[in-house]
Amino acid sequence: MKKLLLVLLVLIVVLPLAACQGEPAEVAEEVEEVAEEVGEEAEEVAEEVAEEVEEVVEEEVEDLEPIVIGSIQDLSGPASIPGQANAWGAEYAVQVINENGGINGRMLEIITLDCKNDLNEGINAYRKLVDEHEVTAIIGPPLSNPASGWVELSEEDQVPIVGHFMDEVCTTDPDTGEAYPYMFLAEPSCSSQSFAIAKFAMEELGLTKFATLYNTGNAFAVAHAKPFMEYVVDNGGEVVGEETFTWADTDYSAQALKIVQAAPEAVFLSDYVNQAALAYDFLRDAGYEGVILGANTLALPFPDLVKNEVYDLYYLQNYDMLNPEAGGYELFTTHMEDVGTDYPKSNAGFGWDAVQVLVAAMRKAEDPTNGPELRDLLEQTDGVELAERTITIDPATHRPSNMGMYIADYDENMQIRILTYIEP
Amino acid sequence: MSAYQTGLIVQISITIMTVVAVFAMTGLAGMFSLGQAAYMAVGAYVTFVLSRFLDIPYPITGIISILISILLSWIIAVPTLKLRRDYFALITVGFSQMILALVLLFEDFTRGSIGFSKIPRMDNLLLVSLVGLALIIFWIRNLKYSRFGRMCIALKNDEIAARSFGIDVYHLKIKIYVLASAIASFAGILMALRNRVITPDSFGWAQSAEMQIFLFFGGTNSLTGAILSAGGLKLLPEFVRDVTLFGVSMQEYRTIIYAILIIIVINFRPQGILGEKEINFKWLKNLYRRFKQSILKKNESYD
């Protein structure tokens, strides 16, 4: 018993020393010294331990340098609400991975920079990470605007970027349809999300006459609305109204009136939550009583923002966040506790997921800091475990091929109710 | 030099370029415009959209885009510069909104809010920006010390007095505004080349307002003041990236800090930090002489 205690004591003293990146020989010496102090009888044990430590430490020293990855997020600016949750998710994922032994023993280090949802800032942040911090890979922002500046830079610098820039133009060349080699998307793209809600509306609700109301000034909104209309037309439906507004507008009553006149069975709203809430109210105020469909921005606190009753509203959800059975429950509740927010935010899951995709590729890599190798491995991402499901990336588009979306609505207490899962 | 540093230098050259152009317009001629970023958008979009769809090399379409900016600014200037300054300032705000609306409207060509990407890489962008910047500073400096510069300062001070010396205030203002807009559109082309993608959000009125703020901080009557404050204030946030205050990154406060600085400057030193001073060789020589004298004096007192 005494001997065991002694060994423990020695280990407790030694391990932090080893962690302090001391030279292996020095550490061993120190261990011997400590052992001497402890007592003669421990000498034998100490020598044994010292030898072992020397071996372990030698092995670790080779790889002690952590792998540095960057994270560029909208910490401030108009998209800071999703951006901060995203940053949290990525940092939390790195923390958990490090607690579980890192990547094949190597630790991860994540450096988060702010891009303010601004192209210029995004490029500065990117350059700083790549040139000054020499990061191996980058976790991208939840919005596409800053990311669109990196599509060519990442190829030139051979730095893979995994993120949530949902617009297709961030992952594939709009002219040729080819994937940008170093850009990877870790959530369903705008169009696959729009397809999901359109499919739901047409197949499950049996609707055929649609209208859209979206913000032409917002890439997110446009990238949702266009594929939605495409899907409807391709599948035998009809688009009876396409109404738009811009950032400068605050009154959509003329658009709402026009939609009411066109008498669609469902209206698809796509924009950020503030404008979506406004659009919802204008539609209802104009006397529209049909179904309203929405993008994943219509999650909580949407019902608090609208002044009309919320009914016949169906919208997209990436995760079944508040279901204790679902895989992401712990993650989302941790986030809510950690940041002190009342609403679960899918973006915490996005940050987490992006890191998982990247780390899975790093684990398989011979040299996890080699950009081209990582890129090739990322392209082969197959069945990587995420917060809730697994992801397989299509090498042709660099977007997930197996991820579907939930369709949700609000119950009478204005709580999210997951209705169904739409396969891609 | 790392690509990060060259990228920053290019960005700062672009900022200084635009502020120097605003110096000619606001500092010399007293026209307050909040639409200069719109001309950057015109430069960027026209150059690369034309280049892509007409298959013309972008240096040629670049020249076309500058010509279009000149035409546009002339159209804006003719009805508004006859009126008081307030009208002009308001019209420029409206103009910048209109340009952004047009970008969205022609989304088949501009790709709207999603952004126009795949702008070709320019290898010697750093050199081009620095040479461009040097040329523009040279121009505006010459402008300031020419008859046009003097007339501008006169009309900024007092339009009626300026007219009584036979100065054709209206046409002079048009000339300067067109010049400033042409420079802005050139800066827009460089910005597109640096970012490799153009989005309408990069050209909002906040960008135009930033140019004015940089100018007034340095001093409306000092070209070197404008240059130094534009460079300094633009660079500052890059250095405070990692500094935090009350748990919020200093970067978030940067605009608040600018605004407070400006309020203090206008209240207590309305002529700007440098006032009317220009930092040039003569000024430096004087400084050196004074410095030497004070050292000599000190030495004497030791003797």
Add this chain to the structure above:
Amino acid sequence: MTEQILKTHNLSKAFGGVCAVKDFNMEINAGRIRGIIGPNGAGKTTIFNLLSRIYKEDEGTIEFAGQDVTSKSQIEVARMGLSRTFQNTRLFVGLNVLDNVKVALDHDGKYSLFSALFKLPFRNKQERMIKEKAMSCLELLNLDEFAKLSPSNLSYGYQRRVEIARALANDPKVLMLDEPAAGLNPEETSMLMDFIKDIQAKYPNLAILVIEHRMELIMNLCDHIYVQDSGLTIAEGTPAEIQSNPKVLAAYLGEEE
């Protein structure tokens, strides 16, 4: 020297129903100094603003250098050689004394914006000529020692002189001085009056029109005086005639009470 350089006929102007100037008739010959006096609010500055075309008249005609200028703009009459100063000193901040004088010459500078931007040799040559002309104007009026100073560093009296020098730089045919002695102390005032006489000597073909509300100042300066009160000309004539005119005395005594 009997040529009438500036002449008005029944000039009238009202603001919002209030008559500022009514049927004003005057004429001035080259080489002469004439004065317009009258109490505050008599419409003197309005007359200047009408003559220099800042305001458009309601009725009447203005003839300048043999032409009817009623349809001309402020800039055009200025370029024809009608020069003026303003009641408050209006030197341009941000320009030194020399540059302030150059401004008066700049409108007919010969070089283009293009050569200005590139600093072409032609521009340098023209700039030198402008500088010489401005300097010679300052030298003529003994102001050359202040050329490099900022106007705000000069005393008020000297600022006035610089302003007058600036108005003279382009060799005008008529010089209109709006209350040149306003805000000056008695010593500065008398120096300024000498300065104006000096100008008359140095520019023999120049007609000078002076506004003043203090009668005594221009009595020995002008050879002919118009007296304005409430927009109307109540008297005109030589200083001696004016001084003994009972109407004028009444107007002035009335004001002083």
Add this chain to the structure above:
Amino acid sequence: MALQLTINGISIGAIYALIAVGFAVVFNIMRFSNFAHGGMISACAFISFFFQRAFDPPPPFFVTVLFSAVCGMGIALLIDTLGYRRIRLKNSPKIYYFLMSLTFAILIEQILTVFFGTDIYGFPSVFKSQTFEIGSMIFKTMNIVILAVSVVILVALVWMINKTKIGLAIRAVAINADTSRLMGINSSVIVTVIFIIAGVLAGVSGVFLGVQYGVFPSVGPSMMLKGFIASIIGGLGSLSGAIFAALALGLIEMFLTFFIGATEATVILFGIMLAFLFIRPQGIMGIIVEDKA
């Protein structure tokens, strides 16, 4: 349909009118365009939102409006003290007012963004949307309230300026500051009164915008441009012109958006404004505002 559009157009026109008159009042006396007005509106929207939320049950709507008006007044006077007073005392060029107001606009929006921008706010359910129908027309209760309050405020303001002693003084200063000083009018009192009026207008429009369009930092500035356009078309500084132009603008915008499209409407409105300046620079109501000789 045209009737419904007209009703909607007048409703939004009433809000534009409140904003446009807020500018016009300041412009009338101070001769500069007060860009900070948009920021003041945003600040008031936030203040009234937090005020409304602080009580359970929430206070009646008119209390919130009054409170917001008082706060708007306070903000306006604060901006005047911190920003404009020294410029006025030093008699600095007008361009400094302009820059100062712009700086305050940016400052307020940024402060709101940094400290409150990370959350989304909606006015509590007291303002659950209610509509009622007369024939085929749909009326929004809130629109009617806004319209009524705007009309009352604007009529009161026009009455005050035209019929009261202080209104006379304001008009006198607006026509000629120097002369009215000679007449014994204390122009600094007038300036204070002007900023009180502007603040009240900003406070009231802040609540309305918050209730109608949500509480976010750029809610005021985004409406600011429309107010400006109205005050230009109405003739800078003319109150009745601004009101008239604001209503016209609301209607034109509504019809253009309906028949052509929102994005196109922005371009066409700008074209109209430019053409208007070209043809009738004095605005609907009037007089060209010139720099004083």
